[in-house]
Amino acid sequence: MKAIIPVAGAGTKLRPHTYTQPKALIPLAGKTILSIIIDQLEEAGITEFVFVIGYLGEKIQHYVQKKYPHLTCHFVQQNVREGTGHAILLTKKVVGDDEILIVLGDTICEGNIRELIASPVSQLGLKKVDDPRSFGVAELNDAGDIMRVVEKPQIPKSNLALVGIYKIKETDQLFDCLERNMTEHRRSHDEFQLTDALQCMxxxxxxxxxxxxxxxxDCGRKETLLETNAILLSKYKVPANPMLPYENAIIIPPVSIGEGCNIKNSIIGPNVAIGDNTVINYSIVKDSIIGSYSNLYEVVLKSSLIGSDANIRGLSQSLNIGDNTEIDLG
Incomplete structure (x- = not known):
């Protein structure tokens, strides 16, 4: 079985961070979104991956090849983003007739992945949500099978959302349906959707x-990303790198602090993830994600998402700042 992970999206809802950093590589609970997904699938026994890359794809490829040299990895370029259906169709030659597990690159799902892989039939990951209009939606028949899937319906007939994980046994039929939809220009919300191909099947x-x-x-927006970071920090019990001395600093767990950080005269936590080689002085940071190689001086941050190579001085309360940014709030 091969795992397909589409990571070609531009991540517009997480700008300005995704101008310089792929959404899948944003730090999260001491890892990245992508590494959490790969680690989960590798633990379940998958060793061959197909990444659909596009926007900033060279960073994805470099990251995967450096961190996972022991895995068999293929990289397929999606130069024009035409939807998830188009992205999956591009993997046809690499996949062949193998069974596949598709996991969207901005979604972290928890469940029995080994059981999913071993399923004798195709399966779609589902979760009840309060408002399913922003998701693909599945309807079940009396036998409990999925009888219909629709992408972002205005009037949903179910509250079961497709959460971005799909086990497909009949790959030939999947690619046939994807090709048919492309040939006949069947789009939903102006894109070729994977959901439409599943309905065709x-x-x-x-x-x-x-x-x-x-x-x-769902790690596609700042608010949900920060919430996910807090949940996973507690779940994974990530250590705050106790080998490093933090001069006159208070660390309130759960906190994840990367390698080479210099933190002093500050209060960090709870629910904070900090990338490598970041300097923080005379600051208070809680419920936030801070990128690598950033410098924070005399700031108060809460519910903030700060990119890499950012320089911030002064006082603030909630920020959403991308990479290579310099701000003086004094």
Missing amino acids: IEHGVQFTPFKVSNWF
Whole structure:
């Protein structure tokens, strides 16, 4: 089985960070979004991955090859972003007739992945949500099978959202449906959707059953990203790098602090993730994510997302700042 991870999106909802950093590489609970996904799948036994890259794709490729040299990794370029269906279709030659597990690169799902891989039928990850209009939605029949999937319906007939993890046994039929939709210009919300291809497969007799997802973290927006960071810091019990001396500093867990950081005269935490080689002095930081090689001096941050190579001086309360930024709030 091969795992396909589409990571070609521009991450517009997380700008300005995604101008210089792929969304999948934003730090999260001492890791990155992408490394959490890969580690989860590798632990379940998957050793071959196909990454659909595009925007800042060379950073994705460099990161994966450096961090996971022991895995078999393929990189497929999506130069024009035409939707998830188009992204998956580009992997056809690499996939062949193998079974596949598709995991979207901005979503972290928790469940029994080994059980999903071993399923004798195709499965789609589902989770009940309060407002499913922003997601693909699945409807079940009386037998509990999935009888219909629709992308972002205005009037949903179900509150079961597709959470971004798909186990497909009938790959030939999947690619046939994707090609048919492309040829016939069948778009939903102006894109070629994977959801539409799955519905095509259902209409041609392919059985899909639900895969129960215990937890689902959507990392596509600042608010949900910070919330996910807090949850995963507590869940993973990430150490704050106790080998480093922090002069006159108070660390309130859960906190993740990268290598080479210089922190003094500050209060850090709770729920803070800090990248490598960042300097923080005379500051208070809580409920935030700070990138690598940043400098914070005399700032008060809460619920903030700070990119890499940022320089901030002065006082603030909540910021959303991208890479290579310099701000003086004094």
